[in-house]
Amino acid sequence: MLRRWVSQHGSADELSRATVFGRWTEIVGEDLAQHCRPVSLVDGDLVLQAESTAWATQLRMLAPQIVQRINTELGTRAVRRVRAQGPSGPSWRFGNRHVPGRGPRDTYG
Structure with a gap:
């Protein structure tokens, strides 16, 4: 009954997202989960x-198994595709103003 009410009121995506993130x-x-x-x-x-x-x-190699496990757990096809990102590097942008160019790399020489 709860799933039907959620799907009728357009909150199914938010519920799926909360379930995946929370569990x-x-x-x-x-x-x-320790590595991603x-x-x-x-x-x-x-x-x-x-x-x-x-x-x-x-993760890219395990993507089909991850999709299957999540959809089995949720009982819906909430996830169709998994994209994996590596760690992001540090940002050299500070403040509101920026100058185009290579930034601080030119002062390391």
Whole structure:
């Protein structure tokens, strides 16, 4: 009854996102959850942030199993695709004003 009400009132995407994010460790397992975390779930596209580029590659290979496990757990086809991102580098942008160009790299020489 609750699933029917949620789907009729257009909150199914938010409920799926909250379930995946809130139960991430339970859904994918402790080992996998230690090395990645969900970043966004929009229109069935789940983006995962990996702790290293090696884990991002591993997640790309495990993507079909992750999709199947999440959809089995939720009982719907909430996730259609998994995209894995490696760790992001530091940002050199500080403040509101920016000058085009290479930035601080030219002062290291």
